[in-house]
Amino acid sequence: MINQVPSVTCGTHGEQPQTFVCVHIIESLKTGDPKGFWWSRGEDGVWDAVCTDCNNLSQAEFDALGADNIKVVCLGCYEDAAALNEVEID
Numbered sequence: 001m002i003n004q005v006p007s008v009t010c011g012t013h014g015e016q017p018q019t020f021v022c023v024h025i026i027e028s029l030k031t032g033d034p035k036g037f038w039w040s041r042g043e044d045g046v047w048d049a050v051c052t053d054c055n056n057l058s059q060a061e062f063d064a065l066g067a068d069n070i071k072v073v074c075l076g077c078y079e080d081a082a083a084l085n086e087v088e089i090d
């Protein structure tokens, strides 16, 4: 299956497919402190992931955090975060 995932340009990894992660995962990339990495892949081929805290929230609680809780990162950064948490994605 060929997916046309929109790309983003990352200062570290260059042009990459976009992914969505919670702000806590972005923070863990900066601090090097793993916070969990619960990933999934949508039918559109777009990866997303949240930290353990966000994963433990109900859908309503998670939705209440709003759009500011989720940021776009490149697939390279996404893979870095997975590796930091020793999670394999495929």
Ligand SMILES: [Zn+2]
Residues within 6 Å of the ligand: 022, 023, 024, 025, 050, 051, 052, 053, 054, 055
């Ligand atoms: Zn989170």
Ligand SMILES: [Zn+2]
Residues within 6 Å of the ligand: 010, 011, 012, 013, 014, 073, 074, 075, 076, 077, 078
């Ligand atoms: Zn990147």
